[in-house]
Amino acid sequence: MQQVIRICNKELKDYFISPIAYIVISIFLLVTGWFFFTTFFYYNQADLRNFFNLLPITFSFLIPAVTMRLFSEELNVGSYEMLLTLPVTFKDILLGKFLAGVLFVAAALVPTFSYPIFIAFMGQLEWGPVAGGYLGALLLGASFVAVGLFASSLTRNQIIAFIVGMAICFTLTLIDKMLFFFPGSLLGVIGYLGADFHFQNIAKGIIDSRDIVYFLSVVFIGLYGTHLVMQEKN
Amino acid sequence: MGKQKPYAKYIKLFIYLVIIVLINVAGITLFFRMDLTSNRLYSISEASKKVVSTLSEPLTIDVFFTKNLPAPYNNTERYLHDLLEEYAIHANKYFNYRFYDVSPEAEGINPSAQENQKLARNYGIHPVQSKI
Numbered sequence: 001m002q003q004v005i006r007i008c009n010k011e012l013k014d015y016f017i018s019p020i021a022y023i024v025i026s027i028f029l030l031v032t033g034w035f036f037f038t039t040f041f042y043y044n045q046a047d048l049r050n051f052f053n054l055l056p057i058t059f060s061f062l063i064p065a066v067t068m069r070l071f072s073e074e075l076n077v078g079s080y081e082m083l084l085t086l087p088v089t090f091k092d093i094l095l096g097k098f099l100a101g102v103l104f105v106a107a108a109l110v111p112t113f114s115y116p117i118f119i120a121f122m123g124q125l126e127w128g129p130v131a132g133g134y135l136g137a138l139l140l141g142a143s144f145v146a147v148g149l150f151a152s153s154l155t156r157n158q159i160i161a162f163i164v165g166m167a168i169c170f171t172l173t174l175i176d177k178m179l180f181f182f183p184g185s186l187l188g189v190i191g192y193l194g195a196d197f198h199f200q201n202i203a204k205g206i207i208d209s210r211d212i213v214y215f216l217s218v219v220f221i222g223l224y225g226t227h228l229v230m231q232e233k234n
Numbered sequence: 235m236g237k238q239k240p241y242a243k244y245i246k247l248f249i250y251l252v253i254i255v256l257i258n259v260a261g262i263t264l265f266f267r268m269d270l271t272s273n274r275l276y277s278i279s280e281a282s283k284k285v286v287s288t289l290s291e292p293l294t295i296d297v298f299f300t301k302n303l304p305a306p307y308n309n310t311e312r313y314l315h316d317l318l319e320e321y322a323i324h325a326n327k328y329f330n331y332r333f334y335d336v337s338p339e340a341e342g343i344n345p346s347a348q349e350n351q352k353l354a355r356n357y358g359i360h361p362v363q364s365k366i
Contacts, residue, residue, distance in 0.1 A: 044305035128270035192258070204316060206276055207268040213261040217254045224250060228243060 003088045007096025008103070011070065015104055025108045028062050032112065046123030048116055052133045052203035056173040056196045059105075059144050064165030066104050067148030068158045070097045071226075075156040075233075090230050094223060098142075098149060105141035109134060129205025136202030139215040140195065144169050146222025153229045169195075172218070267323075275313075278320050286325035295331040298354040302337070307364075336361070 015021040036051040043050065074080035083093065116130050151165030152158075176194030179187050191197055195218070198211040269277045286293075295318065299311050318331045334350040338361075351361075 042305065043309060045309055126270075126272055128272060132268075132270040192262075201267075204276060205270040207270065209265045209267075210258075210261045213258055217258060220254065221251070224247065228247060231243065 003092040004096045004099065007088070007093060008099040011097055011100030012103060015066075015100070021104065021107070024062065024065060025111065028058065028108050029111050032058055033115070036115065046119050046125045048119070048125075048130050048133055049203050049205075051112070051115060052137065052199070055137055055203075056140060056199050059141060060166060060169035060173050062108065063101070063105065063141060063144040064148045064151065064162050064169060067101050067145055068152050068162040068165060070101065070149055071152040072156055072158045072161045076158070084234070090227060094149070094226055094230070098145060098223060101145035101149065102138070102142045105145060106138060109137055109141075126205070132205055132207055133202055136199060136207075136211070139212065140199055140202075143195065143215045143218035143222065144172075146219045146226075147172070150222045150225045150229070153226045153233075172196075276316055276320055278317070278324065282321065283324045286321050286329050289326055289328040292328045292330065296353075296357075297331065297333045298336045298350065298359055299333060300337045301335050 032051060032054055035054050039050050071080070074083060116125055116127075119125050147168050148161075148165040151168060152161040154164060155161050172193070172195040174194075174196070176191045176197040179191055182190050192214070195215075198208075198214045201208045201211055267277075269275070297314060297318070299314070301311075302308070303311065315333070322329055322331065334353065335347055336350045336354055337347055338351075354360075
């Protein structure tokens with residue numbers, strides 16, 4: 001456990017020492033703020049639903065960009081071999097990096113608290129759905145981080161890792177909008193695979209056990225896939 | 235890291251995948267929903283749940299709504315979507331709902347809008363003017 005925390009700390013330090021984290025977070029804020037507030041007054045409702053609705057799309061760009069370096073860089077620079085000689089297991093490395101990614105997503109979400117605070121001044125804001133939405137956003141972020149980690153472990157090239165991760169996240173986000181391509185008997189199954197489909201409930205302010213199970217499954221599959229790839233590379 | 239048989243880990247992966255799929259399938263029938271809104275906006279009553287889950291004949295709800303209305307009507311439309319979805323979650327296979335676009339400005343672009351309007355008129359639903 002200590003190793004996990006140590007690796008997580010190291011990765012977080014790497015993020016926040018360089019200006020990259022601040023640039024990524026401010027661009028994320030700018031984009032979500034812009035898209036949220038352009039439709040906010042059109043609906044004239046004091047809620048954050050439109051903001052949460054946006055998150056699957058913005059996260060599928062943001063998170064692969066954050067996670068792309070986690071393994072690729074180590075493989076490329078050659079520090080990965082050194083890491084393996086240290087007394088850490090694959091699981092420690094994996095969980096440490098995963099945790100760092102999730103904490104980064106949480107850090108990106110913290111400045112957006114200013115939206116509900118701002119809205120609370122303008123109208124009666126319900127805090128229940130907002131809290132649920134943020135928890136759900138963290139779950140969504142965690143599942144995308146797992147996918148991004150998997151993409152990053154596949155290759156030593158960060159750009160390829162980014163594009164692969166983005167492609168998977170984007171497919172998960174958009175697959176429930178593309179149902180007309182699939183035969184009728186598969187509609188339910190394919191729709192269930194969509195991350196956006198599950199996140200809609202959370203954005204509304206409903207916690208459904210199926211959505212939680214889905215996101216945890218994606219996290220598990222992503223992490224287990226990464227674990228397999230790492231074993232293969234060894 | 236003991237020397238495993240090369241295919242052993244793939245079998246393990248496969249078993250894990252099957253377990254995950256089974257958990258998800260079980261989750262579809264055994265689920266709970268928690269409504270976080272203070273006045274339970276998205277919850278339907280027990281009586282409604284019972285009615286829609288014991289339908290014995292097909293029930294189709296047709297909704298005629300103009301698209302892209304200004305607030306507060308766009309919210310009404312979205313809320314109607316949410317509510318019908320909530321019914322669909324608790325209903326059996328006989329429950330269906332469908333939204334028809336009857337926007338007057340879409341007539342030129344969307345040829346079905348005019349037919350939808352005709353359909354609505356046949357049901358005895360006439361367009362309502364409202365001022366905001």
